[in-house]
Amino acid sequence: MTEPKPLRADARRNRARVLAAAETVFAAKGTGAPTEEVAREAGVGIGTVFRHFPTKEALLEAVLMERMRRFAEEAQSFAAADDPESAFFAFLGRWAEMAAVKNAYTDALSAAGTEVPRLGEVGVKARDALGALLSRAQRTGAVREDVGVGELIALMVGASRAAEHLGDDAALRTRTLAIVFDGLRTR
Incomplete structure (x- = not known):
């Protein structure tokens, strides 16, 4: 099994922004808050959220x-x-x-x-x-x-x-x- 490629610097920054935004949104609105709100808070598109976290559960787990x-x-x-x-x-x-x-x-x-x-x-x-x-x-x-x-x-x-x-x-x-x-x- 091969190791996944390390993320580029911009992808690492986006991932970190999504995680921080998710933590903020979930703290304010609960874990049921939609991922679209996380994307807005992070200043990224919803596709960027799902590129890093394919499901909402993956995002919850990462946070x-x-x-x-x-x-x-x-x-x-x-x-x-x-x-x-x-x-x-x-x-x-x-x-x-x-x-x-x-x-x-x-x-x-x-x-x-x-x-x-x-x-x-x-x-x-x-x-x-x-x-x-x-x-x-x-x-x-x-x-x-x-x-x-x-x-x-x-x-x-x-x-x-x-x-x-x-x-x-x-x-x-x-x-x-x-x-x-x-x-x-x-x-």
Whole structure:
């Protein structure tokens, strides 16, 4: 099997513009927004969108994977922060925000009958960074010692899904996450 040819510089720029525009449009109007709006936002024709992303699902998947790549990078920067406790809880807050977006994309892909992409290397990087954040916070005594990465992921997935049911009540979401975070702290 031969490797695909690398994209020309102008094609790479167009692809990046389409991805950025798709993220903007989907954030403002939801994942059901039409690809024509993405093309308008990107300043390209609809043919350019479909040249890079043959289906709307391919575009949704690409936006999701790009967001997850950035999230993994963000997790790594939190893991290197000076204050392990603040970094740990700030990152969990970011996780809850990101999870709502990720869930919207994966729900849209599932509804379209498309297999949700595996996170692969991006997921490994995020999990490793989460492990480093957790270990550092535990060493400082900020987080319970009996919590492992697996439990933390399960807890945050559940908390993130639950936060979706709270709707637009940001204050209630904040209080709910504070309760979850208090359960992670040492007594």
